Structures are given as structure tokens and as C-alpha cells.
Amino acid sequence: MEQEQIFAHALFQVGPVVIRDTVVTTWVVMLGLWLGAWLLGRRLRAEPGLVQTAAEGGVVAIEDAVRQVLPHQMDRVLPFVMTLWIFLVVANLVGLVPGLHSPTRDPSATAALAVAVFLSVHWFGIRIQGLRAYLAHYLAPTPILLPFHIIGEITRTLALAVRLFGNMMSLELVALLLVWVAGLLVPIPILMLHVVEALVQAYIFGMLALIYIASAIQTRATAPAQASDSG
């Protein structure tokens, strides 16, 4: 029973589609984020309150982080990276809620996020540089390196998925083991570590995604790229 709760498991099935608790939790998170964003959007004022100030501070902080890496393409990349950070923070921390488990403990979910990053890298690269220019960077500095580029794309995507999955799953297991061994009060410091680790993993995943996207956009010579960006 406990193993059923720790690891992702199917809740129900719609035709050939199996619905796991990971997906349901993700829907809950999405619903919560949508409700929070909707309520916040209705109450935005020129003179911000506490919640609005926190939201504006978060957006400005993420903008600054993205601007430091991609100063000329911030507007295009920001929604994706910001969604990645916000979702991962909430998804990693939702495991602290009794009865819920972090979706990121499921390798299917982390793989989906890693694939989303993989696709976004190519999407933004092609949108900004053009198809020929983007594909040409796989042949640079010499076509002999093409296989290594392809292997690098696959492995870093796989590393993204496995890193997040491994860390979050280990946190869940450690927390569960401590509860089993030491009762309810002792794991509280470990749960604080869980919070820190969840935030760190979200930051790492989002920052790596941002760096991958930036590397895809800025693989060509810097000057022409910047010229095309500014244009």
C-alpha cells in the first residue's frame, strides 16, 4: 500500500489512456495556478497589495534572470521558462501536502518536461535563427561532430529528466523512511531540506532549460546573431 503511494500508480483508465495520480496531481496544480492567476488578474491595482507585490516581484526576478542570459529574446522565451519554474516549484512542493505526491517523482512526468525543453530548444532556435542556420550549427565546427551533437542533445535531455526524477524520488523516499523510523516530529528538519531541495531542483531545471535555449539561439557568431535579434 505504501509502495503504491510513493510510486506513481494508475487511478483510472479512459479507453486506452491510463490516468495516473501524477496526471491528476498535475491537473490539481494547473487548476490551482489558473485560479490563483485568475483571481490575481482580477485584483491587479496600481497600488499593489501584498499578494500582488509578491507576484510582481516574482515576475521581475524571473525577467531579470532571463534577461541576463538572453537580453534580446527575453519576451519570446520568458513565458516558457517562467511556466517551467513556477510549475516545478509548485509540483516539487506539493508533495509536502498530506495525501498528495509530487508529480516530478514520476519519470514519465520529468521525461515529458525534458522533452518539452528539448522541443522548445529547437523551436526557439529555428524561429529565431531560421531552419538552415539552426541546423547548420550541428555541422560546426566540422560535420564530423554531428553525431556527438545529436548524442549531446539526447543525453542532456535524458539527464534533465533523470536528475529531477532521481532527486525528487529520493526526497520522497527519505521523508517516508524517516516517518517510518522516527515518527512524525523528527522529519520536520528533513522536510525543510525537502523544501530547499525542491526549490533548488526547480531552479536547476529551469536554468538548464534557459541555458540550452540560449545556446541554441546563440550558437552562430555573436555579432550576426545580435544583429538579427535587434532587427
Place this chain on the structure above:
Amino acid sequence: MGFDWSTFLLELVNFLILVWILKRFFYAPVRRVLEERQARATAVLGEASARRAEAEQLRDAYEARQASWEQERGRARADLEQELTAERGRRLEALNQELARETEKVRVLAARAHEEARRHDQETALAQAAGFAARLLERVADRDLEARLLNLVIEDLARLPDADRAALAPAVQDGVGAVRVQSAYVMSDVQRQALESALRGLLGQLPRCDFNEEPALIAGLRIDVGPLVMRANLRDELRFFAEAAR
């Protein structure tokens, strides 16, 4: 724990939907509010800059105007001082002239007063001298003196110039005029005849003669012939002396 394609695809779709949701309901509204606030802040800063520029412009204009006022005040003060100096000079010159005129006037008035006093003293002295002489002569005068004066008159009538003779002729023409003879003492008939004889020799005819006694004459005669008066008495002589001394 194994990989599940359904979960993978659903999570992928969920994430893409979440990207749209957050972009539509979170990022865009917050970004719009931030941009509006930034725009307001920029507008406020711009307005503040404009007001500052305007204030600096006003300050510069005020300082320039103040400097102009200072220069104008300096010029006005210099003009005023120059005008005051000129006015002071003019007034001082006028005062000096007035003072000179007043000094001259005082000097003239003093001289005139001095002359007047001198003349008054002289007149007083002459009057007193005439009075003293008259009182003296009144005491020493007598018929003999008057007789000698009559003789002098008769001699003078005989030596009278022709011009005076011609002037006396119309007064007694046609016997209309009369000769009035005043004397301090009553003249004797001899004296009257001698005088009438002298007048006949002078006028060519004997006019009517009225003889009167006038003691104020002290001694001597006063003869009125028409418009002419011949004075040969001490009173008139004293008056002549006094008037001639003036």
C-alpha cells in the same frame, strides 16, 4: 514506477496548456500592470524633469532678470547720484549767487542806509546850521542890513543879462502884471522909489507894485515878477545854502 506513455503525453500536453494559461492569466496581466506603472513612473519622471527644466528655466530667467534689475538699479543709482550731484551743484551755485546778490543787496542797502544817514545827518546839520544861522541873523539883522540888501538888489537889476530882461518883459506887458515885493521890514518911501526906479529901468515901464512886510525873511526882499521870483533876503539865502550843501 515505470515509464508510462499516457502519462508522458498527458504531462506534455498539460505543460503546454499551463504555458498558455500562465501567459494568458498571469504573465500578461502582471506585465501590463508593471508596464503601466513604469509608464506612469516614466511620465511622472518626465513631468518632473519638465517641471525641473521649467523651474531651472524660470530660475535662470529670474536670475537674469534680477541681474538686469541690479544693473538697472545700479545705473539708476548712478544716474540719481549724478543728478543729485548736478542738482547739488546747481543749487549750491544758485545759493552762492543768491548769497552774493543778498550780500550785494545788503551791502547796497547798508551803503544806502549809510548814505541816507549821512544825508540825514547832513540835512539835520544843515537844518540846525540854518536854524542857528537864522537865529543868529535874526538877532543881528536890522534895517541897515536890509537897506544894504536893497542896494545890492538894485545893482543886480541894473546888471541883469538881456535874456533875463526878455523873459521878464511878458510878465508886465500891457500893464496887466503886478510886481509883488516882500520885505522883512517896512520899506521907506525912498527905498520904494529907488526900487521902482530900478524896475522901470529894467522893464521899460513901471508896473504896479504891491509892497508887503514878511518878517520871516529876517532881512532883505523877495520880488515876484510874473513867474519869476527874485530872492534877496537872508531866509532864502540860508535855504539856498542848505540846498546847495546837499
